[in-house]
Amino acid sequence: MELDKVEVKSKFKSKGFWLTVVAALVFGIIFYSIGVSSAKVTLEEKKVDYNQLVKAIEGKEGSLASIKEDIRQAESDLTAVQGEIKEQESAYAEAKKVIENRSALEAEVAKIQSDLGAKQTEIQNLENTIESKKGELAGIEGQIREKKEAPKQLPAGHFVVGRDIAEGRYKVVPVGEGSNFVVYSAGGELKVNTILGSWGVKEYVFFASEGDEIQSEAPTRFVPVE
Numbered sequence: 001m002e003l004d005k006v007e008v009k010s011k012f013k014s015k016g017f018w019l020t021v022v023a024a025l026v027f028g029i030i031f032y033s034i035g036v037s038s039a040k041v042t043l044e045e046k047k048v049d050y051n052q053l054v055k056a057i058e059g060k061e062g063s064l065a066s067i068k069e070d071i072r073q074a075e076s077d078l079t080a081v082q083g084e085i086k087e088q089e090s091a092y093a094e095a096k097k098v099i100e101n102r103s104a105l106e107a108e109v110a111k112i113q114s115d116l117g118a119k120q121t122e123i124q125n126l127e128n129t130i131e132s133k134k135g136e137l138a139g140i141e142g143q144i145r146e147k148k149e150a151p152k153q154l155p156a157g158h159f160v161v162g163r164d165i166a167e168g169r170y171k172v173v174p175v176g177e178g179s180n181f182v183v184y185s186a187g188g189e190l191k192v193n194t195i196l197g198s199w200g201v202k203e204y205v206f207f208a209s210e211g212d213e214i215q216s217e218a219p220t221r222f223v224p225v226e
Helices: 002-012 015-142
Strands: 152-154 157-160 168-174 180-184 190-195 204-208 213-216 220-224
Touching: 180 204, 190 204
Parallel strands: none
Antiparallel strands: 152 220, 157 213, 168 204, 168 220, 180 190, 180 213
């Protein structure tokens, strides 16, 4: 037992022992310092990274605010443009309606003009027909039916109805070139004053009353008519 104690004491007194202890302490301090330094460097790096991150976040927040403002402005512009589009669509619809109405009116006007042209043509045809019928009527009215009695021819001169020629309705025609033909009533009033022949009418119809005076400068033929 005592031997063991002596050996222990001998070890503590040994130079080598203390060199080992000192070396161990030095290495321990060195390793501790290295660890603390490494930890400090890591913390510093993390602090730098955090500050950069904060700055980056602040920058992004500023950009985000700017983007939000841009979005708000764009939405406002979009609303204004949509309003303008609606106004333009309304104006276009109104203009289209006006154009459609105008087209319909133009078609209606064209139809009316066409109908009017057809009516005018129809009216012209009717007028022509009326004129033709009037001509036929005039021809019929002018076609005085001659009596079966023989016509009476008088030379140039003055004649009295009831003495030289019987009272009645006559168609008088010139014999030869013709001349003036005048008739006065029994009271002296002028009843007929015309020219028979190439310088006047080809024939003339009148009613010879009792007492009328007939004056002719050329021979004439009196044809009794109904």
